[in-house]
Amino acid sequence: MRPEGEKRDRHIPLMVGGDVFAALSVVLYQDLDRTGEYLKTWRTDFSVYSALDNNPLLRLEYRADMHTEPISHWQFHAERGAFTHLLTHAQAHGRVKNPHSLASLHLPTGGERFRPSLEDLIEFLIRDCGVDSVPGWEDAVREGREVWRRRQLRAAGRDLQAEAAEVLEQHGWEVHPPRDPDLQEWLTPYRRW
Numbered sequence: 001m002r003p004e005g006e007k008r009d010r011h012i013p014l015m016v017g018g019d020v021f022a023a024l025s026v027v028l029y030q031d032l033d034r035t036g037e038y039l040k041t042w043r044t045d046f047s048v049y050s051a052l053d054n055n056p057l058l059r060l061e062y063r064a065d066m067h068t069e070p071i072s073h074w075q076f077h078a079e080r081g082a083f084t085h086l087l088t089h090a091q092a093h094g095r096v097k098n099p100h101s102l103a104s105l106h107l108p109t110g111g112e113r114f115r116p117s118l119e120d121l122i123e124f125l126i127r128d129c130g131v132d133s134v135p136g137w138e139d140a141v142r143e144g145r146e147v148w149r150r151r152q153l154r155a156a157g158r159d160l161q162a163e164a165a166e167v168l169e170q171h172g173w174e175v176h177p178p179r180d181p182d183l184q185e186w187l188t189p190y191r192r193w
Contacts (some may be wrong), residue, residue, distance in 0.1 A: 011049060013040060014125060015132040023049045024125070027117060034186070037157070040064075046121050056103070062115055070108035070193045072115035075105040112189035113156050117148040159186040 009102035025047040028068065033040035042064040048057045062072040079102055087099035098104040107114050119141045125131040157164040161183050165175040177183070 003130070013051075014048065014129075016130050018132065020051050022129075022131070024121075025049065032154075035158075038158075044118075046118060048121075048125065060116060060121055061114070064112065066192075069106040071111050072109045073106035074109060075103050076108060107193055111192055113152050113159075115144055119145040119148065122134060156189075159189060161185075 011025050013020045014024055016024040025045065027043075027045040028041055029043040030039055030041050032038065033177070041062070044062040046060040047058075049055065050057050056075075057077055059075045060073075061075065063069075064071065065187075067079040079100075082099055083102060087096050090096040122137075125143050126133045126137065162185070165177070167177050
């Protein structure tokens with residue numbers, strides 16, 4: 001685990017037609033989860049930077065310790081007059097601090113358990129932004145996304161064991177509680193913004 005103040009970015013070049021137009025930065029911080037048994041990602045910083053000025057274009061961030069913004073969110077570093085107009089009026093009523101920067105907005109993405117994966121960002125960059133790809137990228141992205149979502153499903157099953165058992169029983173499974181049931185639900189990931 002790298003200390004908070006120490007950050008080393010390695011940018012992956014993003015090309016269109018063989019020319020570099022942007023770069024992808026992927027930073028993950030991991031530690032053991034609340035049980036001390038499973039590895040947990042407690043912070044991710046996925047950023048796309050412009051090759052023109054090295055400023056961010058967009059960021060997909062997750063912070064397990066977030067308190068005021070959504071725990072998982074997109075931030076877009078772009079401007080749109082109509083959106084700024086709305087935010088300026090909201091500022092006049094004391095509801096918004098920085099109306100001239102869409103990058104200050106945090107668009108929620110499903111919280112700790114249901115946030116987008118790196119594969120979602122990669123597919124977005126290829127399909128919607130036209131970034132170059134290599135043959136077989138779709139299969140690699142699909143497989144990686146499936147691994148990510150299965151891992152999140154397992155974590156959700158550990159969090160909400162009684163609900164997982166109920167769903168399995170509804171589908172014909174025979175589920176027996178442990179001899180010493182300690183079925184404490186872990187609701188934090190499902191209540192936080």
